[in-house]
Amino acid sequence: MSNFWNPLIKQLEPYIPGEQLDDPAIIKLNTNENPFPPSPKVLTAIEEEAKTKLQLYPSPTVDELREEIGNYYGLKKEQVFIGNGSDEVLALGFMTFFEPGKAIKYPDITYSFYPVYAKLYQLDVDEIALEEDFTISPESFFHSEGGVIFPNPNAPTSLYLELEAIEAILKNNSDQVVIIDEAYVDFAEKSAVSLIDSYPNLLVVQTLSKSRSLAGLRVGMAMGHPDLIEGLNRVKDSFNSYTIDRLAIAGAIEAFRDTAYFEKTRKEIIATREYFRRELEKRRFHVPPSQANFVLASPADIEAEKLFTELKQAGFLIRYFNKPKLENYLRISIGTKEQMTKLLHAIDSITEK
Ligand code: PMP
Numbered sequence: 001m002s003n004f005w006n007p008l009i010k011q012l013e014p015y016i017p018g019e020q021l022d023d024p025a026i027i028k029l030n031t032n033e034n035p036f037p038p039s040p041k042v043l044t045a046i047e048e049e050a051k052t053k054l055q056l057y058p059s060p061t062v063d064e065l066r067e068e069i070g071n072y073y074g075l076k077k078e079q080v081f082i083g084n085g086s087d088e089v090l091a092l093g094f095m096t097f098f099e100p101g102k103a104i105k106y107p108d109i110t111y112s113f114y115p116v117y118a119k120l121y122q123l124d125v126d127e128i129a130l131e132e133d134f135t136i137s138p139e140s141f142f143h144s145e146g147g148v149i150f151p152n153p154n155a156p157t158s159l160y161l162e163l164e165a166i167e168a169i170l171k172n173n174s175d176q177v178v179i180i181d182e183a184y185v186d187f188a189e190k191s192a193v194s195l196i197d198s199y200p201n202l203l204v205v206q207t208l209s210k211s212r213s214l215a216g217l218r219v220g221m222a223m224g225h226p227d228l229i230e231g232l233n234r235v236k237d238s239f240n241s242y243t244i245d246r247l248a249i250a251g252a253i254e255a256f257r258d259t260a261y262f263e264k265t266r267k268e269i270i271a272t273r274e275y276f277r278r279e280l281e282k283r284r285f286h287v288p289p290s291q292a293n294f295v296l297a298s299p300a301d302i303e304a305e306k307l308f309t310e311l312k313q314a315g316f317l318i319r320y321f322n323k324p325k326l327e328n329y330l331r332i333s334i335g336t337k338e339q340m341t342k343l344l345h346a347i348d349s350i351t352e353k
Contacts, residue, residue, distance in 0.1 A: 008122070015116045018319055027342060029333040030317040032155075032184070032294050034213035034269070036336075039261035042214070042254045049250035058249055060241040065249050068256045069221055073193050078226040081233065082252075084243040086183055086207035086220030089232075090149075091117055093203060093222060096231045097177035098123050102146030107136060109325055111155050111181065130157070130325075134288055134296075138165040142172035151181040153188050156321065156331045158290035160188045163195065170199040177228065179203045186211030186266050187273070188291035193223055200225040210293055211266050212255045219244065219252045269293050269334050276332075276340045283347065294333045296326075301351050304328045310350045316343055 001010060018031035037043075066077035083089035094117040098104050103124040106114050118125050128140045134157040141148050148169060153160045170178050180192045182204055192204050203224040209215035222232060236243060244252075255262070277287050277295055284300040299307055308320035308330055319331040334340065 008120075012119060013116065015113045019317060021317060025315055027316045027335065027339050029294075029335050029339070029343065030319045030331075031215075032210055032292070032333045033215050034210060034265065034293070035334075035339060036213050036265045036268075038213040038217075038251070039255060039258040041258045041261070042251045045250045045254040046247045049246050053246050056246070058242055058244060058246040060237070062244050062249060065219075065244075065253050065256075068253045069223075072256050073191075073223065075193070075196065075223060076226070079196065079223055079229060081222040081229045081236075082244055083220045083222070083232075083236070084248075085209065085218040086181070086205050087113060088218075088243065089205050089220045089222045090114075090179070090181065091120075092232050092235050093149075093177075093179050093205065094118070094121055094123070096235045097179070097203070097228070098147050100124065103144070104146045105141050105144040105148045107150050107154060109134065109154075109157060109323075111151050111183075112321075114149060130154075134159055136161050136165070138168045141169045144173050144176050147176040147178065148173055149179040149181065151183060152192065153184045153290070153292045155184065155292065156294070156296055156319070156326070156329075157288060158184075158292040158294060158296050159288055160291035163190055163192060166192050167195060167199075170195065170202055174201060177201050177203055179205060182206045183210055184292035184294075186262075187270055187293045196224055200227065203228050208252055208255055211269075212262060213265065214251060214255060217248045217251050219248050268337075272337045272340055273334045275337065276334060276344075279340075279344050283344075283351070294331055296329050296331050298329045299351070304330050307347070307350060311343070311346060314346045314350070316346055 062082040063077060065082055066080040069080050070077045083092060100122045101124060103126040105126045105128050108127045108129045131137055166180060178201055182191055185191045195202055203222050205222045207220040208217065273290055273295065277290065280287050280297050286298040287295050298304060305320055308318060311318060
């Protein structure tokens, strides 16, 4: 704490990301990264760009990537915004669409960056309790004062909300922006992107960090009505014209072109998740039905925190949130089948002791 900080900065409580340990011996299942490397075509595109273009500024409007994503989803480039990871997109979204004095709604168990942004922008919040089984009751998100945000699938619960429920939330917040954070949607049923042309108040946020194996490249996007996208660009261009570097643009374009690699790795993770979930259930864990690249799991025969600590000692990094309602849950990212099998063996040797 320093007296040079302004009063707002003094009372901030920054987000704490999951640990990033570089030790290759550790099986890292704590930040929902993809266990597979990016498509080889992405790496070639990045290399080519690095060799020939780094002396030049990147495009401030990122048109080529916006067009590529537009083609993928059947949208115009005016309906697509690009940011430096979806965290940045979310931060800009909070600033553009939400305002102090009008409470925004988000679930009480959700992505822990939302309360951080709310504090940063001095927003009022109306935290909505999830149901006992962690599901979202759509009605509780109706008629917000200042807007709505939640992930779908929600994090860290992993549960997916059907598009009909999202439509009901959109209809009952027609004067407010509803942000659906789809960081994990490629592991789930359907994206809400299909609703964009019907709902001018819908902003869908996605990332290349999870399903496209590019957490290290930092690319995220928002899709919605051109007026929403223009608002985001106004804010972005008021603090930094070049948030996306040349390597990120080149790699991201190729990630959207190589649909075969994307489909293959995505399906493999979904299959491994189902395998892992069944195996955990055999071991008497409670595991809500995940539609993400992680599961939330509660062990019956050992305290979650104890299992977390012992797994760490055994070389497995997963996530434990010491938070109300989640005290006895662990969040485990889905790695390769081999990694998940090793984790199951480690769980067995800890619980059989
Ligand atoms: N939204 C949710 C729900 C997340 O879990 C994450 C990953 N921590 C993000 C957004 C941000 O991802 P990124 O900034 O890597 O795009």
